Amino acid sequence: MKRMMISGNEAVAYAALHAGAKVISGYPGTPSSEVIGSLMKKPPFEGTHIEWSTNEKVAIEVAATCAWAGKRALCTMKMSGLNVAYDSMIGIAHSGVIGGLVVYVADDPGTTSGMCEQDSRGFALMSDMVMLEPGSVAETYDMVKYAFDLSEKIQEPVFVRSVTVVAQSHAVVDVEDRTMPDPSVPVVKKDVNKYAKAGAAMCMAQHQNCIDNLKKGAEIIEKDGLNKLHLGKKGGIGIISVSSVKPYVEEGLNIAESMGWKREDVSTLEAICTIPFPDNEIRKLLEHCGTIVVAEELEPYMERQVCILAFQTGAKVRVVGKLDGTLSRIGAYNALNVAKGVMAAANLPFDESIMTAGDDVAAKSLPRPITTCAGCPHRGTYLAINKAIRNAKLKKDEVIVTGDIGCTILGMNPPFNTVWMEISMGASIPCAHGFYFAGVDKPIFATIGDSTFIHNGMPGLVNAVQHNTNITVIIMDNGWTAMTGMQVNPNTASEFQREGDVNVDLVELVQHMGVKHFYVTDPYDLDGMTAVLDECLTIKGLKVVIARRECAIQAGRRKVKYAKMHVDENLCINCNVCINTTGCSALIPGEKNVHIDPNACNGCSLCSQVCPKKAIIKEEI
Amino acid sequence: MQKQYDIYIVGLGGQGVLTIGDLLAQAGLAKDIPVNFYPRKGMSQRGGFVQGQLRFGSSNVGASIPRKGADLVVSMERSEALKCAGYCKPGCDFLLYDDVWVTTDVIAKREKYPELDDVKAEIKTAGANLYCLSSEHLPVVNGVPARANMFILGALLSNTSLKELFTLDEIISALQNFMPKNLESNIAAVKAGYECALKAE
Numbered sequence A: 001m002k003r004m005m006i007s008g009n010e011a012v013a014y015a016a017l018h019a020g021a022k023v024i025s026g027y028p029g030t031p032s033s034e035v036i037g038s039l040m041k042k043p044p045f046e047g048t049h050i051e052w053s054t055n056e057k058v059a060i061e062v063a064a065t066c067a068w069a070g071k072r073a074l075c076t077m078k079m080s081g082l083n084v085a086y087d088s089m090i091g092i093a094h095s096g097v098i099g100g101l102v103v104y105v106a107d108d109p110g111t112t113s114g115m116c117e118q119d120s121r122g123f124a125l126m127s128d129m130v131m132l133e134p135g136s137v138a139e140t141y142d143m144v145k146y147a148f149d150l151s152e153k154i155q156e157p158v159f160v161r162s163v164t165v166v167a168q169s170h171a172v173v174d175v176e177d178r179t180m181p182d183p184s185v186p187v188v189k190k191d192v193n194k195y196a197k198a199g200a201a202m203c204m205a206q207h208q209n210c211i212d213n214l215k216k217g218a219e220i221i222e223k224d225g226l227n228k229l230h231l232g233k234k235g236g237i238g239i240i241s242v243s244s245v246k247p248y249v250e251e252g253l254n255i256a257e258s259m260g261w262k263r264e265d266v267s268t269l270e271a272i273c274t275i276p277f278p279d280n281e282i283r284k285l286l287e288h289c290g291t292i293v294v295a296e297e298l299e300p301y302m303e304r305q306v307c308i309l310a311f312q313t314g315a316k317v318r319v320v321g322k323l324d325g326t327l328s329r330i331g332a333y334n335a336l337n338v339a340k341g342v343m344a345a346a347n348l349p350f351d352e353s354i355m356t357a358g359d360d361v362a363a364k365s366l367p368r369p370i371t372t373c374a375g376c377p378h379r380g381t382y383l384a385i386n387k388a389i390r391n392a393k394l395k396k397d398e399v400i401v402t403g404d405i406g407c408t409i410l411g412m413n414p415p416f417n418t419v420w421m422e423i424s425m426g427a428s429i430p431c432a433h434g435f436y437f438a439g440v441d442k443p444i445f446a447t448i449g450d451s452t453f454i455h456n457g458m459p460g461l462v463n464a465v466q467h468n469t470n471i472t473v474i475i476m477d478n479g480w481t482a483m484t485g486m487q488v489n490p491n492t493a494s495e496f497q498r499e500g501d502v503n504v505d506l507v508e509l510v511q512h513m514g515v516k517h518f519y520v521t522d523p524y525d526l527d528g529m530t531a532v533l534d535e536c537l538t539i540k541g542l543k544v545v546i547a548r549r550e551c552a553i554q555a556g557r558r559k560v561k562y563a564k565m566h567v568d569e570n571l572c573i574n575c576n577v578c579i580n581t582t583g584c585s586a587l588i589p590g591e592k593n594v595h596i597d598p599n600a601c602n603g604c605s606l607c608s609q610v611c612p613k614k615a616i617i618k619e620e621i
Numbered sequence B: 001m002q003k004q005y006d007i008y009i010v011g012l013g014g015q016g017v018l019t020i021g022d023l024l025a026q027a028g029l030a031k032d033i034p035v036n037f038y039p040r041k042g043m044s045q046r047g048g049f050v051q052g053q054l055r056f057g058s059s060n061v062g063a064s065i066p067r068k069g070a071d072l073v074v075s076m077e078r079s080e081a082l083k084c085a086g087y088c089k090p091g092c093d094f095l096l097y098d099d100v101w102v103t104t105d106v107i108a109k110r111e112k113y114p115e116l117d118d119v120k121a122e123i124k125t126a127g128a129n130l131y132c133l134s135s136e137h138l139p140v141v142n143g144v145p146a147r148a149n150m151f152i153l154g155a156l157l158s159n160t161s162l163k164e165l166f167t168l169d170e171i172i173s174a175l176q177n178f179m180p181k182n183l184e185s186n187i188a189a190v191k192a193g194y195e196c197a198l199k200a201e
């Protein structure tokens, strides 16, 4: 055992190792990536297979069948990933498991990572799965271990749901040693009634079994005392909290006190999970309290259950939460949200202004639209698209450029303003396709990164191949899954694949998908790439362009040498075209001329290619 | 029992904001002070906003500091300091490192960069004791300018309420155990910061 300062995500990884996981699979996504990310930074764990799968659905299928073979498995993803995995997730839940299967999903209330704010507890509700919701780093470690045991006891997959502030927080945990996974050769029992779905009787039996197992889970959780109930003043206030809101309760009471609430012995229920609902504990609170505050982030799942149980038991209790309009369904909570609930329960005024204190001052800070890194190859793609649109005598707001998830979306921001929209992984190609068949008569581009293309872009491309859609698809191939922290994907060069893995080359892959008009180009070569796009705009039907150049950050890390650029002071007329066109942070404005920060420059040379005076010059390496 | 002590620290990607957080968290671990450190990197790699929240004193503490709740606020960039005003507990200490990072919009005169005096006024209105440092104060160690984050950490230890939590030696030993790279120059930078006697503005 070792006392360590680790993140919530690392706690998941250590707990899975301690629990003897045989397979750990997942797909990167903030705020969950560091579970597998931290494991991959270490030397291989003999006996445990760890992989970044091509997408979350693949990942859950890989992990589930490991559990069907009787071995323990962990699968990790961000909340959006569960949307992708869910088609299989519910099927796996209905079949049940043999070995422990833990599905770690991290929600992002407050959307620190810029995707739909969603509450994944809804998925647990739909598939009748236990979803444990640790509220701290240390509790995360304990709950992942517990989830493996529980999964085996109830023979069902178990979710562990975290949220950004827990997953990304660092705190002290007593980390135990790794347990070697069970080395025996698995015996997989053929059992179509359990593992197949083709038949109404088997499907309904599986559904019933799943519901029964959730009930068993609820009983075990109650027996183990994981839902902490404290009964305080009879007829007084009760607070139900779950997940990351739990540790805010005491602090929230202190704040309420400072706002004029008279302290009383408040009843509390700190629930370890919403699903299964802690019904018995809620009933006790309903019997005991006059008012119950339900403090949960995002959707009022727990609160609705409290209302249902109040109705069933005939309890005359006031419920304060989202349904009465007191608390918000949006954003991450802190102690102030708890205080607000307590003030409302006590019928005391709450000064709303504190929730947004300082927002007016913050609004005076300089806006910083996120842009691509110095040397980012995507910059060349945006510039080439913009130039090709100009060359075709079209306006930028006539040519739809659909975008996708990843650093590739940064082209929506200034100075490029190239990309119009994004929905979800892989949507860019079907979106362009849809606009075309809607009758849009101007050229349409779809832009997508390599990891996203492999994740869920391929079905959309095959669809476009089949229907010979008149669009230009640009796959921005930087060789990595960059935005989420440089994970390996199948298209990553062979030398960076993990031992035993092979590279799946995107150029070969796309070539063999039946694309007739296919180009490979270098986004660092602005004229070359623009010429390719110019040509694409003259051809009817589907065109696919792979813009291939390694992510500048990764190239920099492994010391790929590009000649740096410098400004010839005699030639520079200080027109700032370089800065205004590329927005590159290595270009520094000056009184008389622009200069280049040699520490920031990654040598992409795009600035020199847009300089009207050819004043930016490549240095010798 | 250790009193609750909350630190809110912001800056931009590349400034080493979160390294200050890491070091303080490690120093907490070494001293057995419970701590939760919540770093928010966002788009740090691309020069974006970075924020760290450190909450000392209880192992059962939520990650986020409530508005008007921070005992110590640090901003490593002038404009970003404006994002902290809402977190100042009246009477808290605020260290502003007056680094200036402009954007293309400022260069193209589409946006105005905030004036130092206006920023200072906002912070003071929020009720903080304001201390200012700028890159001019940065010492040169072995011919290279010291890391600003280490320098700021030193200045915090001697000038703000952080001194009630950690001593210079405790931070130096966290550096030794946790950040062996560039140890000598980092220690020199921390010490140089520590030597700065700042006056509340």
Ligand SMILES: Cc1ncc(C[n+]2csc(CCOP(=O)(O)OP(=O)(O)O)c2C)c(N)n1
Residues within 6 Å of the ligand: A027, A028, A029, A030, A078, A080, A081, A082, A084, A115, A405, A406, A407, A408, A425, A448, A449, A450, A451, A452, A453, A478, A480, A481, A482, A483, A484
């Ligand atoms: C379903 C789903 N899974 C994961 C993510 C997280 N995610 C955001 S960006 C990204 C990486 C995209 O990589 P790539 O397409 O190669 O583009 P790059 O960032 O490298 O330019 C991922 C995995 C997500 N948003 N949605």
Ligand code: SF4
Residues within 6 Å of the ligand: A371, A372, A373, A374, A375, A376, A377, A378, A407, A410, A478, A482, A483, A551, A552, A553, A554, B045, B046
């Ligand atoms: S991380 Fe790589 S792909 Fe993303 S913006 Fe930076 S250079 Fe471009």
